[in-house]
Amino acid sequence: MSQKLILPLNKCNVNAGYKMPKYTQEWGFLHYGIDLGNPDKQRTIYSPGDGTVIACGMDGATESERMGNAIVLVFLDVERNDGETTSLACRMFHLDSIAVQPGQAVKRGDVLGVYGNTGANTSGAHLHVEFDTDTQYPQYAVGIKSSGNVIKKGNKDTTVDPSKVWYVGPGQTLYDGYGGSGVSSGWIAQNDLDVPKLPEEAPAVDYKTLYEAESQKVETLKEGIRDIISRAENMVK
Ligand SMILES: [Zn+2]
Known part of the structure; x- marks a missing residue:
């Protein structure tokens, strides 16, 4: 049975969108995910769906510990908001702490950990989330310079824009980062905020x-x- 994914933060600011040109100008590489933060500084990360933890832990130990604390999950049969249904790998970087273990089954809404500022290429606490249709090699990420303990260097871009995947879940709010000026800042696109609400389940x-x-x-x-x-x-x- 297919499933719909929700946001990993209940109050969710979008700070940098998927493949935003301004991000590439700033950092010199493509952004294959989306950067999120909670405006209330409540940093708990929830599982977007029912899935399995494939790998997690400190990506370290060189290159400023690469992606920091990272989690890799797989969600089967995801009914994306763009109308496609695919299984998806999900990679999350820069966590402060991880509350799950490799091999663990998780349900939508389960606590996965707390986001933070670990690893390279972060200028503040945020959660980087990537979705990838390659569920056979979920730990392989494109745009990585070298392989770490958790995230491996991939060479093919099979990522999907997260804003085309998830839904705003019950009780969740999606904000335009930068206090309403995010779209004009060039770091996020209107598209990042055009996320439908999860349809009410039939009684x-x-x-x-x-x-x-x-x-x-x-x-x-x-x-x-x-x-x-x-x-x-x-x-x-
Ligand atoms: Zn990012």
Whole structure:
């Protein structure tokens, strides 16, 4: 059965979008993910869906510990908001702490850890999230200079724009970073903020109530028939 993914932060600022030209100008390489932060500085990361932790831990030990604390997950049968359904690898970088273990099954909304400022190429606490259709090699990321303990150097770009994947979950809010000026800053695009809300689940059918209502109808019909029969019998007498 397919699933829909939600944002990994309940209050979610978008600080840098997917493959934004301004990011490449600043850092000299393409941004294959999206950078998020919580405006309330509440840094808990939640699992976007039901999946499996493939690998996690400190990516270290050289190049300023590369991606810092990283988590790699796989989510099967994801119904993306762009209408495609694919299984997706998800890579998260720069965590302060990790609350899961490799091989662990996670449910949507489970705590994965706390984001922070670990690893190279970070100028402040934020969560970098990538989605990748290559679930066979989920630890391989394109744009990485060399392999670390968790994240390996990939050579093919199979990433997907996260804003085309996830939904704003119940109780979640998606903000334009930079206090409303994010789009004009050039670090994020309107597209990053055009994320649909997760559709309300259809209410579960209450079969017991339905059965009782239908049984009542049958009883009423039976009574009617009994009445007709007794009246017919009286006429015969
Ligand atoms: Zn990033």
